Amino acid sequence: MRRDTFLKSLAALAAAGALPLSARAAANVKMMVPANPGGGWDTTGRALGKALTEAKLADTVTYDNKGGAAGALGLAQFVNGSKGDPNALMVMGSVMLGGIITGKPPVNLSQATPIARMTTEYNVFVLPANSPFKTMKDVVEQLKKDPGSVKWGGGSRGSTEHIAAAMIAQKVGADPSKINYVAFRGGGEATAAILGGNVTIGGSGYSEFAEYIAAGKMKAIAVTSAQRLPGINVPTLKEQGIDVEIGNWRGVYGAPGISAEQRKALTDMVLAALKSPSWAESLKKNDWTPAVLSGEAFAKFVDDDFASLRAIMAKSGMI
Template structure:
């Protein structure tokens, strides 16, 4: 084929939207992060945005943070403002399900469109470096003596660290209703409270505490994983005789009212992003475990996890 003929053919393909990568790479996406800056959802959303661009499926990604009520405020804004918009995404996860169970907001996650689960992460409990308590055993003993004297700091009520704290109390013979849990709207607020000594023990994903653990400003005393987490030299709660295990997965949803074709296109974009170099670097940097699940399988998983989470919270005395 002559060069001028080839170029004309390529231009025609591009104009028709048939050239691989051309149509989708021009998309300008917007992403709702239903939490304040600095937390796990914020880190995840911005990492996904970078990966979408790195994979060549989005030209730009803009972000909006709306914290509060375990993500319910951001969810409500996302659902109400983006109906039928094929270029809108929202980060969510187990924490949002927990918040819906405890808070019973007027808007439900079932109103949005499931796209994919991306990662799972276990909660790490930490103490300020200068705390008189040095181990999880110390925390438990103090809680047994006076449950209200131990302030547990973490995400919104219904978050996985809140559930884990209630489960720990129940396992060691303390009424979960008596735990003193202090919720924060974002990871940045929780970190400040822990470093400032305003809470006794803090809980969150390792990615939010990593730099402070590594610098010695926080002491990790337990993780809610079934086995030791790679790169984190801290015993699981199970190893310490506390039979508590809970994971914190994160996923992404699209707006309500989009067509099946639009949902398929967004799913393909996200899945391609999750194979990018930028995403691989984010997994490694933040200690996230890849847990990709998409389409109908993801939707069914959310339904099952919602039921399982509710059962766990009922057992822990939270519902």
């Protein structure tokens, strides 16, 4: 092959995103975070961006925070504004599935491109430091007496802590359709409500409450994992006789309309970042459990989880 023909072929492959990562210039990644700054999705997106740049898989990563409606506002902006962009990523997860089920937004997750699941984070339930309750058993006893008197605080409607609250009510014999759940737009608002004693019990990922638990400003009473989390002495719901286990997984999607080759290149880039020292440090710092899944296996997982969540929410009277 003549040299000029070879170079033209190389350029065409690069434009199509079909070259291996090592043969292409590092990307300028645009990261949509469909939530306000400071919460779990924001922390995840910025940790991934840091891993991408430190591993030299991307030259730059820019972030666009668009909170509201359990990620539906950010999803709409991403779907409508990123079509065909091979360098666009959007952070998402189980919360977005719950939000789509309850909110029925005009855009659909299926319009974007599945890339990879990255982590699972289990929820912790906490009491304000001055709460008259001391344990989950105390909360459950009150829930049985009067479900509406227990004010649950957490993320958006359809979030894992909302679903967990409904599942807890169902398992202990309370009416899940009567739970009093207060949804907050971001982790900061929920934290302020718990610290101020404005809710009875709060739920979120452990990393969001860790500093307040350590300082004695919140009392952790249960986690939603199957076993106790490493290094964290908080009993599971199952230990306390409540058969509930639910994880808050997080992943990333690519833009609508990208080619199979571009999807593979984007997936390879993300998977390489998840093997970096920077990402390992973020896992440890945030108490995230690795849960890597990519390609069609990830797409099938999302479809299955969507169906499972819809069934749980319907049974619990949430939809």
